[in-house]
Amino acid sequence: MSWKASVVAELAEVVANAPVNAEYRHLVARCSDMAAMAAPGQFFQLLCPQPMGEQPFLRRPMSVYGAHPDRCEVEFLYKVTGAGTRGLDSLEAGNRIDLVGPLGIGFTLDSNWQHIVAVGRGAGLATLAPLAQAAHARNIGVTAILSARRPELVVSVDLFRRHGAEVIVVTDAESTSGPANVERILRRLIAEKRCDAFFTCGSSRLMRVQQRLAREFRLPGQVAMEQQMACGLGLCFCCVRDFNIAGEIVQRRVCWEGPVFDLMEALP
Amino acid sequence: MTTMTAVDLSVRIGTLTLRNPVMPASGTFAEGLDRVIDFNRLGALVTKTITRELRTGNPLPRVVERPGSLINAIGIPSKGIAHFVEEMLPYYAAYDAPLVVSISAPTAEGFASLAAEMSLPGVAAIEANISCPNIEEDGKAFAMRPEPAEKVTRELRAATALPLWVKLTPNTVDMPEVARAAEAAGADAITVANTILSMAIDLKTFKPSLGNIMGGLSGPAIKPIILRHVFQCAKAVRIPIIACGGISTAEDALEFMLAGASAVQVGTATFVQPAAMITIIDGIAAFCMRREIARVAELTGGVLIEEADEPDLAWLNPPT
Numbered sequence: 001m002s003w004k005a006s007v008v009a010e011l012a013e014v015v016a017n018a019p020v021n022a023e024y025r026h027l028v029a030r031c032s033d034m035a036a037m038a039a040p041g042q043f044f045q046l047l048c049p050q051p052m053g054e055q056p057f058l059r060r061p062m063s064v065y066g067a068h069p070d071r072c073e074v075e076f077l078y079k080v081t082g083a084g085t086r087g088l089d090s091l092e093a094g095n096r097i098d099l100v101g102p103l104g105i106g107f108t109l110d111s112n113w114q115h116i117v118a119v120g121r122g123a124g125l126a127t128l129a130p131l132a133q134a135a136h137a138r139n140i141g142v143t144a145i146l147s148a149r150r151p152e153l154v155v156s157v158d159l160f161r162r163h164g165a166e167v168i169v170v171t172d173a174e175s176t177s178g179p180a181n182v183e184r185i186l187r188r189l190i191a192e193k194r195c196d197a198f199f200t201c202g203s204s205r206l207m208r209v210q211q212r213l214a215r216e217f218r219l220p221g222q223v224a225m226e227q228q229m230a231c232g233l234g235l236c237f238c239c240v241r242d243f244n245i246a247g248e249i250v251q252r253r254v255c256w257e258g259p260v261f262d263l264m265e266a267l268p
Numbered sequence: 269m270t271t272m273t274a275v276d277l278s279v280r281i282g283t284l285t286l287r288n289p290v291m292p293a294s295g296t297f298a299e300g301l302d303r304v305i306d307f308n309r310l311g312a313l314v315t316k317t318i319t320r321e322l323r324t325g326n327p328l329p330r331v332v333e334r335p336g337s338l339i340n341a342i343g344i345p346s347k348g349i350a351h352f353v354e355e356m357l358p359y360y361a362a363y364d365a366p367l368v369v370s371i372s373a374p375t376a377e378g379f380a381s382l383a384a385e386m387s388l389p390g391v392a393a394i395e396a397n398i399s400c401p402n403i404e405e406d407g408k409a410f411a412m413r414p415e416p417a418e419k420v421t422r423e424l425r426a427a428t429a430l431p432l433w434v435k436l437t438p439n440t441v442d443m444p445e446v447a448r449a450a451e452a453a454g455a456d457a458i459t460v461a462n463t464i465l466s467m468a469i470d471l472k473t474f475k476p477s478l479g480n481i482m483g484g485l486s487g488p489a490i491k492p493i494i495l496r497h498v499f500q501c502a503k504a505v506r507i508p509i510i511a512c513g514g515i516s517t518a519e520d521a522l523e524f525m526l527a528g529a530s531a532v533q534v535g536t537a538t539f540v541q542p543a544a545m546i547t548i549i550d551g552i553a554a555f556c557m558r559r560e561i562a563r564v565a566e567l568t569g570g571v572l573i574e575e576a577d578e579p580d581l582a583w584l585n586p587p588t
Contacts, residue, residue, distance in 0.1 A: 003302075003306040003307075003308065005303065005304055005305075006303045007303035007304045007542075008304075009304055009541065009542050009543050047540070055335040055336065056333065057333040057334065057335065057336060057337065057338060057487065057540070058331075058333050058338065058539060058540065059539075059540060100304070100542055227328075228328075228329055228331070230331050230338065230340075230539045231296070231300075231538065231539040231542075233298075233300035233301055233303065233304070233542060234298055234299070234300035235296055235297060235298045235300055235301060235538065235539070236295070236296060236331070236340070236342065236539060237325060237330070237342050237345050238328075238329075238330040238331040238340065238342060240325065240328070240330075240345075251324055251325070251345070256300055
C-alpha cells in the first residue's frame with residue numbers, strides 16, 4: 001500500500017497581509033491544493049518569522065478564516081498579541097510562510113438543517129467565518145451573533161453578509177454583549193425555528209448559555225476550543241482539556257480530537 | 269567526481285538491524301504524524317512511554333518555549349497496557365519499521381513485570397525510560413546513580429528476551445558510570461539522553477510558567493551538552509548508543525554519530541518541522557554520497573582526536 005500525505009508542510013506565498021481594524025490583520029497565502037481544501041474549523045500551524053529581539057520557537061496554531069481550492073489560497077485573521085504574531089505582522093506580499101495543515105477536526109453540517117446560529121467573540125469570529133460559505137453552499141441559513149468590546153472591532157460581518165447570513169452585532173460598549181441579552185436573542189431565534197444547531201467559539205460565558213438552551217430545547221451544537229499547542233498533530237499531549245463524556249471527565253487533545261467538539265461535552 | 273552510486277544507511281543496534289539510523293524520541297511520536305511522513309521510511313518507531321497504571325499527566329500549562337528550546341512537563345499520560353495491546357499494537361503492525369516500546373514504572377519490579385508483559389509479537393525492542401522517579405529511592409530517578417540503574421536493568425534483563433535499550437538521564441553528574449552499570453547489567457544499548465531539568469518564570473504573573481513548576485529542556489539549545497554526554501558514554505561502554513537531544517538537522521545527527529552514536533532519536537524538532545526525520549535521513553544519505561562514505565555505520569565514533577589530546581577539565585574542579 002503506497003503512503004500519501006494528507007497534511008502538507010510547505011512554504012506558501014504571502015499574497016496580502018494587511019490590517020482590517022485596530023486589532024486584527026488579514027493574511028492571505030497562495031498554497032497547494034491540499035492546503036486550500038481546509039474545512040471550516042480546521043487550523044494550520046504557522047512558523048512565524050522572528051521579530052527583532054524575539055525568538056518564537058514553536059509554531060502558532062491559527063484557525064482557517066477562508067480556504068479557496070479554486071484559487072489555491074488560505075486566509076487567516078490574527079491579532080498581534082505576542083512574539084509569534086509580531087513575527088507574522090512583519091510578512092509582506094511575496095514573502096514565504098511555512099505552514100503545516102490542514103489540521104484537526106472541523107465543523108460538520110447536517111443537510112437536514114434549515115437554519116443554524118453561529119455565536120462568536122474575539123478570535124472566535126475568525127474561526128466561525130468559513131461556516132458562512134459552507135452553510136450557504138448547502139442551502140442552510142445562518143444567523144451570526146458577533147460579539148466584541150466595541151462596534152469597530154467586530155470582524156467577519158461583511159463575510160457573513162456576503163454569504164446571505166443575518167448578522168447581529170453585540171458589544172460591551174453598547175451593553176448588548178452580556179449573556180442575558182444573547183440568551184434573549186437565541187430564545188427568539190429558537191421560537192422562530194431558526195436554530196437547528198449552535199456553532200460557537202471564543203467565549204465560555206456564551207458557550208454556557210448555548211449549552212443551557214441546547215439542553216432545554218434538545219438542540220445539537222458544536223464548539224471550537226482553544227488551547228496552547230506544541231505539535232498540532234496529537235503527538236505531545238500539551239493541549240489537553242477536560243470534557244464531560246456521558247458524566248465522566250475525560251481529557252482530550254484539542255489539536256487532534258478537536259478543535260471542534262460536541263457543545264454538550266465541552267467544559268469551560 | 270564521485271564513483272559511489274548508493275549509500276548503505278543501515279545500522280545495527282545489537283541484534284537488531286535498522287534500515288537507517290533515524291527514529292523518533294519517545295513522547296514525540298504518535299499516529300498523527302503519519303499524515304505528514306511515511307513511517308516506513310524511518311529506522312524504527314518508538315512509542316510514547318507506557319505505564320501499567322492509568323496516568324492523566326501534569327496540570328497545565330505543560331510546555332513553555334524558550335529561545336531554541338522547549339521546556340515540557342507533560343507528565344507521561346498513559347492509557348495503560350490494555351489500550352496499547354488492543355489499539356496501538358495492531359495499528360503499528362501495518363508498518364514494517366521495527367517497533368520500540370518505551371516503558372516506565374515506579375519500581376524495579378514494576379519495570380520487570382511490564383517489560384515481560386510488553387514482550388509481544390510485533391515488538392522489536394524495549395526502551396526502559398529509567399529517568400523517571402524511583403519510589404524506592406525517595407523519588408530519585410533510577411538513572412541518577414549507578415546502583416539503582418544496575419538493579420533495574422538486571423531485573424529488566426531477566427524479564428525479557430527482547431533487545432533492551434536503557435534510556436539515561438543527563439541530570440546526573442556521572443553519566444558514564446551509570447552507562448557502565450547499565451551495560452554490566454545486560455542492556456543491549458543505551459539511549460543518551462533525556463531532557464534536562466529546568467524552569468521558567470512568567471514575569472506577568474510571577475508564577476512558574478509550567479503547571480508542574482519544573483520540566484525538561486529539549487531542542488537545539490541542549491544539543492552541545494548531549495553531544496558531550498554521548499562522547500563520554502561512548503568511551504565508557506562498548507554497547508551501542510542511541511543519541512537523543514536537540515537533533516534537528518542531518519548535520520546534528522552526523523555530529524552525534526562521530527561522537528559515538530550508532531543511531532539517533534529526533535523529538536522536539538518534529539514539533540517545529542513535522543517532516544524533520546525524513547529531511548535528516550535524506551541529508552545523511554546526501555552527506556555520505558558527497559564524502560564517499562559507503563556505509564553510514566562507519567561514522568560511529570569517527571571523531572578524530574589525537575592520542576595525546578585529552579580535554580583539560582581542570583577548570584571544572586578549581587582548587588579550593
